[in-house]
Amino acid sequence: MLKRYNIILYSTNKIVNSCRYVSQSMLKSTVNEKTGIATVIINKPPVNCISLELLNKINTEINKLQKDNIRGMILTSVRSLQKVFCGGLDIKEFYNPNPDRLAKYLTNLQDTWLSLYMTSFPTVSVINGHSLGGGCLIAMCCDYRVMVGPDYTIGLNETKLGVVPPKWFQDTMAAIIGHRKAEVSVIAGKTYTTDEALQIGLVDESSPDIDNAYKKGIQFLNSFEKISPWAFKMTKNISRQPISQWLIDNKQKDLEFVFNYMQTPSVQKHLGLYLQSLKK
Numbered sequence: 532m533l534k535r536y537n538i539i540l541y542s543t544n545k546i547v548n549s550c551r552y553v554s555q556s557m558l559k560s561t562v563n564e565k566t567g568i569a570t571v572i573i574n575k576p577p578v579n580c581i582s583l584e585l586l587n588k589i590n591t592e593i594n595k596l597q598k599d600n601i602r603g604m605i606l607t608s609v610r611s612l613q614k615v616f617c618g619g620l621d622i623k624e625f626y627n628p629n630p631d632r633l634a635k636y637l638t639n640l641q642d643t644w645l646s647l648y649m650t651s652f653p654t655v656s657v658i659n660g661h662s663l664g665g666g667c668l669i670a671m672c673c674d675y676r677v678m679v680g681p682d683y684t685i686g687l688n689e690t691k692l693g694v695v696p697p698k699w700f701q702d703t704m705a706a707i708i709g710h711r712k713a714e715v716s717v718i719a720g721k722t723y724t725t726d727e728a729l730q731i732g733l734v735d736e737s738s739p740d741i742d743n744a745y746k747k748g749i750q751f752l753n754s755f756e757k758i759s760p761w762a763f764k765m766t767k768n769i770s771r772q773p774i775s776q777w778l779i780d781n782k783q784k785d786l787e788f789v790f791n792y793m794q795t796p797s798v799q800k801h802l803g804l805y806l807q808s809l810k811k
């Protein structure tokens with residue numbers, strides 16, 4: 532299975548070993564036509580941080596898979612990055628931003644979260660490296676998380692950058708680890724090692740290596756073989772709808788709050804210093 536996966540990774544837009552392969556650069560997506568399981572791989576070196584273009588590709592691909600009636604999806608990072616699942620939202624999108632592009636970015640982020648959080652098919656994130664800020668968010672959108680360890684970190688660290696994780700970021704985490712733990716976590720911008728994340732329930736399983744993590748992800752998806760897709764979809768919808776409905780009802784207000792504070796001098800100063808610290 533994994534060997535075949537590697538062959539697919541380096542092929543282009545054709546059927547290989549019964550798998551449909553779709554390459555959109557930055558994002559590689561394969562659907563195994565035998566199993567109906569899609570593997571979506573983020574591939575944006577050096578650290579898979581999420582630009583407007585990558586955001587669009589993720590949202591487009593999720594919506595495409597939704598129409599394809601797939602049986603499940605694994606979301607992971609290209610192996611060549613070695614130690615990063617996703618370095619989070621691209622801070623350069625927020626620093627000295629072009630206002631039109633910033634508005635587009637924030638709107639696309641809301642839409643992508645809605646698509647990924649509410650998929651009608653089961654999803655697993657195979658977290659094969661650090662997963663911070665928006666990286667943690669996309670991992671948390673999935674129904675199940677397997678994290679490779681022990682040396683990687685995961686968490687909503689936004690306050691460390693001087694920015695505010697919106698209600699739906701925080702609610703996504705609270706739905707997984709509970710309100711109190713999520714509150715303590717987000718206000719301090721806490722990050723967790725793989726073992727700590729497993730202990731607080733932020734991830735469901737850990738694994739010492741990527742092949743094994745991928746296998747565990749497939750096992751989770753296979754556990755739905757005898758579950759009716761309709762029952763799955765309706766049940767997940769009931770479970771997640773209160774959180775997603777808040778964003779649907781408050782999209783404009785949410786957008787305006789972030790759009791305005793992001794451009795204030797004090798937030799810009801914080802972002803500049805954080806970017807600088809990364810470069811050091």
Ligand SMILES: CCCCCCCC/C=C\CC(=O)SCCNC(=O)CCNC(=O)[C@H](O)C(C)(C)COP(=O)(O)OP(=O)(O)OC[C@H]1O[C@@H](n2cnc3c(N)ncnc32)[C@H](O)[C@@H]1OP(=O)(O)O
Pocket residue numbers: 577578580614615617618619620621622623637638640641661663664665666688689692694695696697785786789806809810
């Ligand atoms: C209405 C809509 C509401 C929307 C609300 C938005 C509010 C939330 C805002 C932001 C959320 C976020 O996601 S902020 C980003 C959070 N992520 C991080 O803090 C991670 C930062 N990166 C790292 O810690 C490390 O890079 C790493 C551990 C991920 C990898 O370490 P490594 O040593 O391998 O790589 P480098 O640190 O040398 O980085 C290489 C290169 O990449 C640049 N970089 C890293 N992360 C980012 C990023 N998130 N955005 C932009 N650029 C990033 C880093 O500066 C290096 O650049 P140079 O090569 O030019 O030096």
